Amino acid sequence: MxxxxxxxxxxxxxxxxxxxxxxxxxxxxxxxxxxxxxxxxxxxxxxxxxxxxxxxxxxxxxxxxxxxxxxxxxxxxxxxxxxxxxxxxxxxxxxxxxxxxxxxxxxxxxxxxxxxxxxxxxxxxxxxxxxxxxxSMKKYSTDMPKKHIIDLLQIQYECCGSGGYTDWFNVKLVSKKYITDDYMTKEEQNIYRKHNDNVPFSCCKLRTRRPCINTRVHEKQFKYKYNKDLTLFTRGCGxxxxxxxxxxxxxxxxxxxxxxxxxxxxxxxxxxxxxxxxxxxxxxxxxxYLLPFGGHAKPSEGNELDNEFQNLLEDDLPPPPTLESLQNLPPVSSLDDISVTESFDDVDPEDEEQFPAPPEENEFLPYDEDAFPPARQSFKYVNQM
The missing domain is CATH 1.20.900 (Dbl Homology Domain; Chain A)
Incomplete structure (x- = not known):
C-alpha cells in the first residue's frame, strides 16, 4: 500500500x-x-x-x-x-x-x-x-548623481566612508577645474592641492557643539585634537x-x-x-499513507472471497482415480444406468473418422466393439466415481 x-x-x-x-x-x-x-x-x-x-x-x-x-x-x-x-x-x-x-x-x-x-x-x-x-567615492568629484547619493547616504545613516572617515584621504573631493581663483581662495586651493586628510561636509556630526573640521583633519589646530575632539562620524557606511x-x-x-x-x-x-x-x-x-511504496499490500474483499471459494472447491473435490479403481469397476448392463461425458480432447483425428454415421430414426444398431474405443479411453464413469 x-x-x-x-x-x-x-x-x-x-x-x-x-x-x-x-x-x-x-x-x-x-x-x-x-x-x-x-x-x-x-x-x-x-x-x-x-x-x-x-x-x-x-x-x-x-x-x-x-x-x-x-x-x-x-x-x-x-x-x-x-x-x-x-x-x-x-x-x-x-x-x-x-x-x-x-x-x-x-x-x-x-x-x-x-x-x-x-x-x-x-x-x-x-x-x-x-x-x-x-x-562611488572615486567618482565623487566628477559624477554629480554619485556625489548626491554619497552625501545623502552619509547624512541619513550618520556614517562616513566605507569602513571609516579615513577612506576619504585617498580620494579627490574637488575636481581640478574648480580649484581656481574663480571658485576658491588661495588658502582653499592649497588645502585641496597639498593636503589629503579632507572629507566631505556630509561626514560632519549633526549634534556637535563646535564648528565641524572636515579639512586637515589630522593636523594640530587651535584647541583641537582629532583623537579627542573629532567632529566627524566614525562609523563606516558599510x-x-x-x-x-x-x-x-x-x-x-x-x-x-x-x-x-x-x-x-x-x-x-x-x-x-x-x-x-x-x-x-x-x-x-x-x-x-504518504509514499505509495514500501508497505504491505492488503488483500481486497473480492480476493478474499475468491480464495475462500477456491479452498472450498479443493476440499470438496474427490481424489483422482487410479488404474486399479478403473479396472475393478462393475460391468455396464445398460447405457441408461450411467452418465457419461465424452472427452473430445483425448480423441485423435484418425479415430474420429472411424466412427459410423449416426443411425436414422427407429433404427437399431448392434454394439460393435471395433467401432468404439474402450470405455476407459473415451468415457468416464462419473456416477461410480
Whole structure:
C-alpha cells in the first residue's frame, strides 16, 4: 500500500481536514508579511544598492511573486480542505486535493530557499557594500548623481566612508577645474592641492557643539585634537547599512522559515486526506499513507472471497482415480444406468473418422466393439466415481 500506513475513521478525517484548513488560513498573514517586506526592500533600500552597485538584487522581486502565489494558493486550499469534511460535497471537491498537495510542496521548497537566501545574503552584503561605496567615492568629484547619493547616504545613516572617515584621504573631493581663483581662495586651493586628510561636509556630526573640521583633519589646530575632539562620524557606511540590512533580513528569514514549515505541514496533511479518500469504500475506516511504496499490500474483499471459494472447491473435490479403481469397476448392463461425458480432447483425428454415421430414426444398431474405443479411453464413469 504505502508508508506510513495510518488507519483513519470518519471523525479523524473530518478533524484532519479542519486542521489542514486552519493551517492554510494561518499562512495568509505570513505571506502578507513577506509581500510587505519585499516591497519595502524594493522601494526603500533597493534604489541605494542599485546606485551603489550598479545592479539590481533579484531577491525582493522573487519574494513578491512567491508571496502573491502563496496567497492565492493558500486561500483556495483553505476552501478545499474545509469542504471535503462534508460528506455530501466531498465527491465534487476531493479531486482538488492532489493538485493542492503538489502546489504546497512546491511552495515549501521555494519558501525554504527564500529563507536560506535571506540568511546567506547577510554575509555577502558586507563585501558588496564595501566595494560599491569605494567605487562611488572615486567618482565623487566628477559624477554629480554619485556625489548626491554619497552625501545623502552619509547624512541619513550618520556614517562616513566605507569602513571609516579615513577612506576619504585617498580620494579627490574637488575636481581640478574648480580649484581656481574663480571658485576658491588661495588658502582653499592649497588645502585641496597639498593636503589629503579632507572629507566631505556630509561626514560632519549633526549634534556637535563646535564648528565641524572636515579639512586637515589630522593636523594640530587651535584647541583641537582629532583623537579627542573629532567632529566627524566614525562609523563606516558599510557597517551602518549592514546593521540595518542584517536586522531586517534576519527577521524576514525567521518568519519566512516558519511559513515554509507551515506549507510542509499542509502538504503532508492534505496527502493523508487524499490517500484516505482514495482507499475509502463503503466502510467507515480507510488507510492513509504518504509514499505509495514500501508497505504491505492488503488483500481486497473480492480476493478474499475468491480464495475462500477456491479452498472450498479443493476440499470438496474427490481424489483422482487410479488404474486399479478403473479396472475393478462393475460391468455396464445398460447405457441408461450411467452418465457419461465424452472427452473430445483425448480423441485423435484418425479415430474420429472411424466412427459410423449416426443411425436414422427407429433404427437399431448392434454394439460393435471395433467401432468404439474402450470405455476407459473415451468415457468416464462419473456416477461410480
Amino acid at each position: 504505502g508508508v506510513p500506513e495510518i488507519n483513519l475513521t470518519e471523525d479523524k478525517r473530518c478533524l484532519m481536514s479542519k486542521i489542514a484548513s486552519g493551517v492554510s488560513l494561518f499562512t495568509i498573514p505570513f505571506n502578507l508579511f513577506m509581500l510587505t517586506i519585499a516591497i519595502y526592500i524594493e522601494l526603500a533600500v533597493q534604489d541605494k544598492i542599485g546606485l551603489i552597485e550598479g545592479s539590481r538584487n533579484a531577491l525582493p522581486g522573487f519574494m513578491i511573486m512567491l508571496s502573491i502565489f502563496g496567497l492565492i494558493t493558500n486561500m483556495l486550499g483553505t476552501r478545499v480542505c474545509w469542504v471535503v469534511h462534508d460528506i455530501k460535497r466531498r465527491d465534487d471537491w476531493k479531486k482538488y486535493l492532489m493538485p493542492f498537495v503538489i502546489t504546497s510542496l512546491i511552495l515549501f521548497v521555494c519558501v525554504f530557499v527564500t529563507s536560506v537566501l535571506c540568511f546567506t545574503s547577510v554575509t555577502s552584503l558586507r563585501k558588496l557594500f564595501s566595494k560599491g561605496i569605494i567605487t 557597517d551602518a547599512l549592514m546593521t540595518s540590512y542584517k536586522q531586517m533580513l534576519n527577521a524576514a528569514g525567521g518568519i519566512i522559515i516558519v511559513l515554509a514549515f507551515a506549507e510542509l505541514t499542509i502538504g503532508l496533511l492534505t496527502r493523508l486526506l487524499q490517500t484516505s479518500f482514495e482507499n475509502l469504500n463503503d466502510d467507515e475506516d480507510s488507510t492513509a
